[in-house]
Amino acid sequence: MALKKLEQQLEKYWLGELSQVEESQFKSELQANRNELSGELRQMAEWFEGHEDAKQKLSLGDDFDQNIMKEIHKKSQPKDKWNWMKVAASVLVIMALGFFAWWMPQQQEQRQLAQEEQKAYQEAKATLELMASMMNHGKKHLSSLEMINTAQEKVKNTFQPERKEKKKGQDG
Known part of the structure; x- marks a missing residue:
C-alpha cells in the first residue's frame, strides 16, 4: 500500500x-x-x-557576498572614460559622410553635363543632316542651271565674233 x-x-x-x-x-x-x-x-x-x-557539501564562505559585490562594482565602472576607438570611428564616419555629400552633387552635375552635351550633339547632327539634304536637293536644280549656263556660253561665243567685227568696222 x-x-x-x-x-x-x-x-x-x-x-x-x-x-x-x-x-x-x-x-x-x-x-x-x-x-x-x-x-x-x-x-x-x-x-x-x-x-x-x-547541498551539504556545497557551502558559501562568509566573504562570498563581499567578493561578488566587488566583481559587480568592477564591471559596472567603465575602464576607459574615452574609448578612443569609438571616437576614431565616429570621426571616420563623419568624414565619409562629408566626402559623399561633396562628391555626389559633382557626379550629378557631370551626368547632367554629359546628357546636355549628347543632346547638343544630336541637335547639331540633325541640323547638319537637314542642311545637307537641302543642299543636295538644290544641287539637282543647279545642274539644270548649269546646262542653261553652258547653252548661254555657246550662244554668246557664236555671236560675239560678229560684235567684235562690228566694233572694228565702226572704229575704223
Whole structure:
C-alpha cells in the first residue's frame, strides 16, 4: 500500500501538484523505504539523496557576498572614460559622410553635363543632316542651271565674233 501511495505522490511531483510539506514527506518516505523500492522510485530516492549530499557539501564562505559585490562594482565602472576607438570611428564616419555629400552633387552635375552635351550633339547632327539634304536637293536644280549656263556660253561665243567685227568696222 505504501508503494502505491509513493507512486501517486511521484505522479503529483512530476505534475508539480505537491505542496512543500507533501514534497518533504515524499522525499523522507523515499529515503526510508529506499532498499524496498525499484525502478523509477528507486532512481528518485538515489537522486534526492545525492542532491542532499551535494547541498551539504556545497557551502558559501562568509566573504562570498563581499567578493561578488566587488566583481559587480568592477564591471559596472567603465575602464576607459574615452574609448578612443569609438571616437576614431565616429570621426571616420563623419568624414565619409562629408566626402559623399561633396562628391555626389559633382557626379550629378557631370551626368547632367554629359546628357546636355549628347543632346547638343544630336541637335547639331540633325541640323547638319537637314542642311545637307537641302543642299543636295538644290544641287539637282543647279545642274539644270548649269546646262542653261553652258547653252548661254555657246550662244554668246557664236555671236560675239560678229560684235567684235562690228566694233572694228565702226572704229575704223
